[in-house]
Amino acid sequence: MSIPILWQDPFSIERRSLFIPIYFSSLDEDEKLVIKECLKEFGINIEFSKPLFDYARFLKVLYIYRLRNKIREWMCLKFNTQNLLDYNSNIFPLITLLFKLFHESGAILHELGIHNSEFLKFELDESLHSLKQNQLRKFILNGNDDCLTEFYGIISALESQKDTLQEVTLEDCFFSTEFEVLNNFKNLETHRILDCDIELLKILDHNISTLEISYCQINVLIIVQILEKVGKLLQRLKIETGIVVREETLLLEALKSFCPNIIYLYITDIELSTQLLEPIGNLQKLQFLSLWYAYHTPKKERKYGLCNLLKYCRQHCNILTSV
DSSP states (O other): OOHHHHTSSTTSTTSOGGGHHHHHTTSOHHHHHHHHHHHHTTTOOOOOOOOSSOGGGGOOEEEHHHHHHHHHHHHHHHHTOSOOOSOHHHHHHHHHHHHHHHHHTTOOOSEEEEEHHHHTTSOHHHHHHHHHTOOOSEEEEEOTTSOBOOOTTTTGGGGGGTTTOOEEEEESBOOOGGGGGGGGOTTOOEEEEESOOGGGGGGOOTTOSEEEEEESSOOHHHHHHHHHHHGGGOOEEEEEESSOBTTHHHHHHHHHHHOTTOOEEEEEEEOOOGGGHHHHHTOTTOOEEEEEEOTTSOHHHHHHHHHHHHHHHHHHOTTOOBO
């Protein structure tokens, strides 16, 4: 009874990598030969034993960078070194074979994370086909600082997950018409758009309850348009930026007007002023408030703004639990 639970997320950070050979033992004979040849280049000899269970089919959570790191960690242990150099060209056949194993074993994933440097090296048809058998609740696509412009049908293939997907994180991606498919996902409540093309904001539909945006530059007018479209369903908003948010009052007024059910508000690089007090005070359901002030704001003005903000919060935000 415990085996399916223990093998749902074996690549989590907390778990050691000694289990990796168990997956290798589930491959067919030709694939085992590929594994042996790959590992021989590092002086690693491996013997395969018959596994007690079909462990691969129990997998529910797969972040491909974690899979890569666990294989690398195991190879370092076998090679007795912490500095396994130039391993990428040898490790990707191992990743590809395990990815294929999970699909053929009938694993039904609930969480999937793909990074640019990994998924472009997979057999694409296999990757797309395996998406269709899953019941994804959480999907992450990270361009890994490469700013993806081509997605090769990966996003379009998510159409098969429209009844289950609840959370999407996009990082370092440019806008593509492929992303418009996400508007068909009626259970998709959480969007995280991190360091992406600002055009991606325009795909956001009205069902969002959690929105996280991270950019070097923030266009407040576009965010206001999004807030108006999202409306009363929005409960959690996080905005991180590398520059000062200049139109903070406009942003907060939009929250007051369109999103009265906000319970969590987190904004960085915002100038503290008395103009912020009224719109924040009118967010009657607010429970968590975090405002990272702009560091170049004059100290006297910053102190005055902070004292008045706290005073106003105490008076008007009756259920505020964390500041």
